Amino acid sequence: MKIFLARPAVRIAIAAAFMVLFVVAPLVSTPFLNYQFSMIAVFAVALLGLNVVMGYAGQVSLGQSAFLGLGAYIAAYGVSHDWPISVVFVLSCVIPAAVGMLVALAAARLRGLALAMVTISLPIIGVPLAKRFPEFTGGSQGTTVSWLNAPGWSGLADDQWRYYVVFVIAAVLFVLGRNLVRGRIGRAFAIVKSNEAVALSMGISPYRYKVLAFTIASLFGGAAGFLYVAIVQYTSPETLSFATSINLVAAMVIGGSASILGTILGAAYYIVVPVLAGQVDSTRTALISGALLLAVLFLLPHGLVSLPRRIVQLVNGIRRRGRSTVIDPPGDNTARGTAVEPESQEQTQ
Amino acid sequence: MSLLELEDVTASYGFAPVLHGVSFHLGVNDAAGILGANGAGKTTTLRAISGMVPATGRIRFDGTDILGMSPDKIARMGIAHVPEGRGTLGDLTVRDNLRVGAYTRRDRKGVAEDIDYCLELFPNLQRRIGSNASALSGGEQQMLAVARAFMAKPRVILLDEASLGLAPSTARRVYDAIRRLRSEAGVSMVVVEQNAALAFSVVSHAIVLETGRISIEGSKEKLMGMDEVRRAYLGG
Amino acid sequence: MAYFIQLVVEGFATGSIYGALALAIVLVKRATGLVNFAQGAMAVLATFVAFGLTQAGVPLILAMAVAFAFAFAFGAGVERFVVRRFEGGDPDTAVVATIGLLVFITGVAALIWGYEPRQFPSLFPLQSIDIFGVFVSVRSLGTIIVLVVVMVLLQTLFRLTKLGLAMRAVADNPQSAALSGLPVSRLLMVGWGLAAILGTVAGVLVAPQLFISPGMLDFALVYALAAAILGGLDSPIGAVVAAWFIGVVENLAAAYIDVIGNDLKIIVPFLAMLIILIVRPEGLFGRKVVVRV
Numbered sequence: 001m002k003i004f005l006a007r008p009a010v011r012i013a014i015a016a017a018f019m020v021l022f023v024v025a026p027l028v029s030t031p032f033l034n035y036q037f038s039m040i041a042v043f044a045v046a047l048l049g050l051n052v053v054m055g056y057a058g059q060v061s062l063g064q065s066a067f068l069g070l071g072a073y074i075a076a077y078g079v080s081h082d083w084p085i086s087v088v089f090v091l092s093c094v095i096p097a098a099v100g101m102l103v104a105l106a107a108a109r110l111r112g113l114a115l116a117m118v119t120i121s122l123p124i125i126g127v128p129l130a131k132r133f134p135e136f137t138g139g140s141q142g143t144t145v146s147w148l149n150a151p152g153w154s155g156l157a158d159d160q161w162r163y164y165v166v167f168v169i170a171a172v173l174f175v176l177g178r179n180l181v182r183g184r185i186g187r188a189f190a191i192v193k194s195n196e197a198v199a200l201s202m203g204i205s206p207y208r209y210k211v212l213a214f215t216i217a218s219l220f221g222g223a224a225g226f227l228y229v230a231i232v233q234y235t236s237p238e239t240l241s242f243a244t245s246i247n248l249v250a251a252m253v254i255g256g257s258a259s260i261l262g263t264i265l266g267a268a269y270y271i272v273v274p275v276l277a278g279q280v281d282s283t284r285t286a287l288i289s290g291a292l293l294l295a296v297l298f299l300l301p302h303g304l305v306s307l308p309r310r311i312v313q314l315v316n317g318i319r320r321r322g323r324s325t326v327i328d329p330p331g332d333n334t335a336r337g338t339a340v341e342p343e344s345q346e347q348t349q
Numbered sequence: 350m351s352l353l354e355l356e357d358v359t360a361s362y363g364f365a366p367v368l369h370g371v372s373f374h375l376g377v378n379d380a381a382g383i384l385g386a387n388g389a390g391k392t393t394t395l396r397a398i399s400g401m402v403p404a405t406g407r408i409r410f411d412g413t414d415i416l417g418m419s420p421d422k423i424a425r426m427g428i429a430h431v432p433e434g435r436g437t438l439g440d441l442t443v444r445d446n447l448r449v450g451a452y453t454r455r456d457r458k459g460v461a462e463d464i465d466y467c468l469e470l471f472p473n474l475q476r477r478i479g480s481n482a483s484a485l486s487g488g489e490q491q492m493l494a495v496a497r498a499f500m501a502k503p504r505v506i507l508l509d510e511a512s513l514g515l516a517p518s519t520a521r522r523v524y525d526a527i528r529r530l531r532s533e534a535g536v537s538m539v540v541v542e543q544n545a546a547l548a549f550s551v552v553s554h555a556i557v558l559e560t561g562r563i564s565i566e567g568s569k570e571k572l573m574g575m576d577e578v579r580r581a582y583l584g585g
Numbered sequence: 586m587a588y589f590i591q592l593v594v595e596g597f598a599t600g601s602i603y604g605a606l607a608l609a610i611v612l613v614k615r616a617t618g619l620v621n622f623a624q625g626a627m628a629v630l631a632t633f634v635a636f637g638l639t640q641a642g643v644p645l646i647l648a649m650a651v652a653f654a655f656a657f658a659f660g661a662g663v664e665r666f667v668v669r670r671f672e673g674g675d676p677d678t679a680v681v682a683t684i685g686l687l688v689f690i691t692g693v694a695a696l697i698w699g700y701e702p703r704q705f706p707s708l709f710p711l712q713s714i715d716i717f718g719v720f721v722s723v724r725s726l727g728t729i730i731v732l733v734v735v736m737v738l739l740q741t742l743f744r745l746t747k748l749g750l751a752m753r754a755v756a757d758n759p760q761s762a763a764l765s766g767l768p769v770s771r772l773l774m775v776g777w778g779l780a781a782i783l784g785t786v787a788g789v790l791v792a793p794q795l796f797i798s799p800g801m802l803d804f805a806l807v808y809a810l811a812a813a814i815l816g817g818l819d820s821p822i823g824a825v826v827a828a829w830f831i832g833v834v835e836n837l838a839a840a841y842i843d844v845i846g847n848d849l850k851i852i853v854p855f856l857a858m859l860i861i862l863i864v865r866p867e868g869l870f871g872r873k874v875v876v877r878v
Contacts, residue, residue, distance in 0.1 A: 054677065060677065060680070106859070106863050107859075107862070107863065109863075109866060110862055110863075110866045111866065113620060113814050113818060114814055114862050114866055114867075116814075117810060117811055117814045117815075117858065117862065118859055118862065120807060120810065120811075121811075121855040121856075121858065121859060124807060124851060124852075124855055125851075125852045125855055125856070128848045128849050128851060128852065129849070129852070131848060132848060132849060242807065246622075246684055246687075249677075249680070249681060249684065250681050250684050250685065250688075253677065253678060253681040254681075257677065284692060284696060285692070286688050286689070286691050286692030286695055286799075287689060287692030287693060287695070287696055288692070289688050289689075289692070290685050290686065290687070290688030290689025290690070290691070290692050291689055291692075293681070293684070293685035293688060293689075294667065294682065294685040294686065294689060297671070297678065297681065297682050297685060298670065301674075301675075301678055399764060401760070401764075419763070419770075420760075420763040420764060421762075421763040421764075421766055421767055421768055421769055421770075424763065424764055424765060424766035425766040429764070429765075430764045432760075432761065432764060436758060436760070436761030436764060437758075437761070438753075438754050438757040438758055438761060438762070439757060439758075440753065440756075440757045441750075441753060441754060441757060445750060445753070445754075448747075448750055449750060449751070449754045449762065449765050449767070450765050452747070452750075452751060452754075452765055452766055452767055453765075453766040497765065498765075501765060501766060
């Protein structure tokens with residue numbers, strides 16, 4: 001199966017099929033569905049940023065929503081002041097990136113939870129700040145904008161036009177991101193993630209690459225904010241909130257961290273599940289979302305993107321009675337501390 | 350009857366088996382050695398006994414099948430494993446480490462007496478009784494690990510490479526104490542060692558493992574008399 | 586001056602709530618190596634149990650006792666059946682698992698009791714007493730005293746009892762502890778059970794003031810995390826001191842620095858924390874972590 005998929009002809013055919021799907025879909029579906037698809041694209045960009053810093057580079061970030069919100073506020077402000085849209089887009093990317101870089105410069109030497117705490121502070125500080133300066137942010141009510149209406153010559157409805165704009169921008173960002181993580185920088189991230197001492201010995205500065213990872217994540221976050229305002233036509237302190245950050249992290253893990261396809265799946269999860277859960281019973285959204293998250297973690301610890309692999313493993317395991325070759329999911333020990341390493345050669349002291 | 354019996358034991362980490370059908374007996378009040386080079390499977394054998402590594406075959410302790418039991422349950426049955434790397438509880442004091450060793454016992458007076466005995470056996474520990482275990486030197490940590498195992502009043506002590514990383518004189522001192530424990534407390538032992546001379550100062554018979562299989566076995570006299578053994582493990 | 590002292594005392598009281606939750610977080614981190622984002626939600630669920638009982642006419646003290654018992658059982662159960670799977674694995678996955686728990690448990694509480702904030706009976710009388718011209722609420726004093734008592738009890742447990750010794754051993758090296766016969770599985774469950782009780786203490790202390798609702802401790806959790814990390818993540822005393830620090834600084838800043846009102850006061854402790862962490866990454870009381878290659 002894998003070999004079949006690797007053949008260039010097959011890949012091009014699949015890519016073409018998806019392209020056709022993307023282009024045709026909005027023309028035949030409802031505004032509601034277009035809205036949902038567009039939102040998936042928006043959050044896919046935000047998640048890609050988060051994946052770069054957390055999945056690929058291994059640095060916990062619980063503050064991605066702050067950059068999303070910041071980008072959204074910049075976009076809303078610029079648009080309501082009639083700035084050229086390209087300028088607004090650039091600012092929505094660059095200003096959050098600058099903020100992210102500054103924070104990272106200060107905090108990238110911290111480890112684990114201390115770093116997580118710094119990232120947590122960002123939305124915590126951001127929300128009251130947003131509420132405090134209504135001239136810029138519209139205060140607690142938020143700002144509504146009206147822009148990106150479909151131009152007359154296209155013959156499209158507003159939701160369709162916005163869908164295309166957002167998808168094109170998202171696609172470009174995804175291609176950039178994909179090339180980044182597959183290239184030299186991505187490999188450096190992987191080394192920094194697995195063992196910083198080894199990275200140092202190879203001449204890769206963990207500190208510099210962490211700062212880079214955070215900057216990229218913030219840039220993507222800001223861009224996602226711009227796209228968010230494009231679709232929702234509104235932003236508020238909610239976008240900045242800590243809860244959003246947490247949900248983004250959950251979506252990333254569920255989709256599959258350190259994986260481009262996983263990012264897209266995670267975004268789909270982020271948008272679709274609350275809608276579905278709300279339809280089942282709106283008072284039970286939290287219950288269902290939480291249960292689903294736990295279920296995915298139990299059954300597919302590497303995320304939804306590992307589903308095909310897992311199915312193959314299970315099938316092989318059933319076929320091969322006796323010694324199964326299922327690779328243990330992370331943390332699949334019966335009690336902490338029963339996992340042992342083979343006879344080590346350590347010379348202690 | 351044997352105190353400890355291994356029959357055709359196979360063990361692996363992940364896919365590759367490290368032990369291939371090892372069989373081994375330890376009698377009551379007996380001391381046996383497991384010798385071999387790095388990677389031969391000596392540590393894995395002990396880990397299979399103490400339940401730290403899954404294994405197949407048969408492992409019996411005092412007639413009871415212990416294969417598949419959890420490590421803490423096996424320990425409570427009377428097997429004390431001094432692991433490779435010593436397993437000292439670094440954040441706890443020396444005294445607390447010894448108290449942990451005696452966790453399963455209920456006789457407060459006996460525990461206090463045994464702590465005194467250990468401190469007499471290992472005067473270094475007496476000097477450092479209040480320090481955190483992580484502050485001890487390698488040799489002192491090894492002594493602490495052996496003492497802690499003894500505190501459980503076990504039927505068998507499994508010693509994994511007690512001389513590893515120690516200066517020869519320190520290693521000899523540790524083994525002097527182990528010999529004393531053998532004779533004074535009458536506890537059976539399985540001693541894993543690369544240094545056969547040290548092992549033979551305590552044990553009366555041994556097996557030699559090579560890539561997970563027994564290559565030679567026999568009494569101390571027989572093994573020490575064999576050229577291959579002497580050359581490989583006793584420095585000629 | 587009197588006003589200042591009042592603010593400080595109130596700060597200590599709020600800080601004590603954060604401190605109780607922070608203690609729970611530190612306990613769980615030391616025992617099982619992971620940070621439990623659901624600590625607040627677990628506490629709220631147990632507090633709701635107390636609430637439900639008081640609604641049925643059960644006296645508050647008894648209701649609280651039952652809530653503590655529930656918290657212990659629930660915490661132990663969560664460790665055994667949900668969290669155990671993720672211990673020793675990828676820490677990010679473990680964090681997300683606790684986040685999943687947070688959402689799920691909040692959902693359970695909302696399912697049974699709804700999202701509307703409800704009134705919760707106060708353990709302490711709602712008066713203020715006059716100490717040398719300073720008016721201090723009995724509730725604030727009571728909260729501080731409860732936390733101090735809890736800390737003393739915890740220290741006694743850990744330093745003087747066999748159970749405490751066992752828990753410390755398991756926290757240090759669970760594999761090695763098992764080799765000495767310690768029932769590691771059960772001890773991990775006890776750790777989580779105790780932590781759940783600590784969180785519930787925070788819950789019942791703060792519920793009368795905040796009005797109980799499923800999201801009641803969400804904010805306090807963030808403060809508690811900050812306190813735990815500031816305190817060094819393996820120091821219970823450090824966590825409480827940091828929590829008090831956060832409570833006091835926040836209150837004083839809100840009152841004395843005009844540009845920071847009640848809404849921006851949350852920024853002050855976090856900014857302070859940022860600065861402290863940058864200068865001293867291991868926290869105020871933590872030990873320097875040496876990473877072996």
